[in-house]
Amino acid sequence: MQFILGSGSPRRLELLAQIGVVPDAIRAPDIDETPHKAELPRPYCARMAREKVAAVPAETDDIVLCADTTVALGRRILGKPENEAEAEAFLRLMSGRRHKVVTAVAVIRGEKLWQRDVQSTVKMKSLSEPEIRRYLATGDWRGKAGGYGIQGPAGALIPWISGSFTAIVGLPLAEAANLLQAAGYPFDGGAA
Ligand SMILES: Cc1cn([C@H]2C[C@H](O)[C@@H](COP(=O)(O)OP(=O)(O)OP(=O)(O)O)O2)c(=O)[nH]c1=O
Numbered sequence: 001m002q003f004i005l006g007s008g009s010p011r012r013l014e015l016l017a018q019i020g021v022v023p024d025a026i027r028a029p030d031i032d033e034t035p036h037k038a039e040l041p042r043p044y045c046a047r048m049a050r051e052k053v054a055a056v057p058a059e060t061d062d063i064v065l066c067a068d069t070t071v072a073l074g075r076r077i078l079g080k081p082e083n084e085a086e087a088e089a090f091l092r093l094m095s096g097r098r099h100k101v102v103t104a105v106a107v108i109r110g111e112k113l114w115q116r117d118v119q120s121t122v123k124m125k126s127l128s129e130p131e132i133r134r135y136l137a138t139g140d141w142r143g144k145a146g147g148y149g150i151q152g153p154a155g156a157l158i159p160w161i162s163g164s165f166t167a168i169v170g171l172p173l174a175e176a177a178n179l180l181q182a183a184g185y186p187f188d189g190g191a192a
Pocket of ligand 1: 006008029052068069070080143146148149151169170
């Protein structure tokens with residue numbers, strides 16, 4: 001048995017290391033992340049995690065874990081911004097409001113699939129023009145759903161969350177540990 005992390009996200013690798021899980025291999029999935037017409041954020045996010053895990057090549061005895069993090073403003077999905085202008089537009093949309101962050105995790109071993117999703121609520125303060133400018137200049141928005149990372153400089157813009165911090169960063173550790181355990185991952189020692 002090999003444990004394969006199906007993710008190119010450095011956050012997910014670091015989060016797994018926090019619970020003592022070190023992948024034998026990392027295989028980033030390459031899938032089309034375009035939402036279907038009128039697709040809602042939560043089912044979209046769950047579909048992405050399922051499609052990612054199905055796209056990772058593995059042996060039947062291997063355990064593969066993939067995840068997807070989606071930022072939702074009402075029914076609207078805010079993906080990873082393509083450029084600074086889009087990141088700025090996202091920040092302006094979220095400024096002074098609450099939004100949801102959904103992270104779906106999928107684990108497969110052979111024919112079997114285990115899946116969970118976690119929804120958190122995040123409040124962003126009302127952003128001033130200099131705050132928007134300074135945050136964009138950090139470049140930290142790149143490659144992150146909604147165009148921010150709570151674990152980086154954007155932490156200063158987020159006074160309140162409800163839900164799971166690790167899920168917002170990219171992998172809900174309690175749920176991921178449960179799914180890995182269900183799939184027969186050999187935890188030894190540690191909290192899980
Ligand atoms: C909201 C938020 C997202 N993110 C990141 C986590 C994810 O890496 C990214 C969302 O994009 P994803 O499509 O979930 O993941 P990814 O493309 O980075 O990696 P892969 O598909 O290979 O697993 O946004 C943060 O790091 N902090 C945050 O606060």
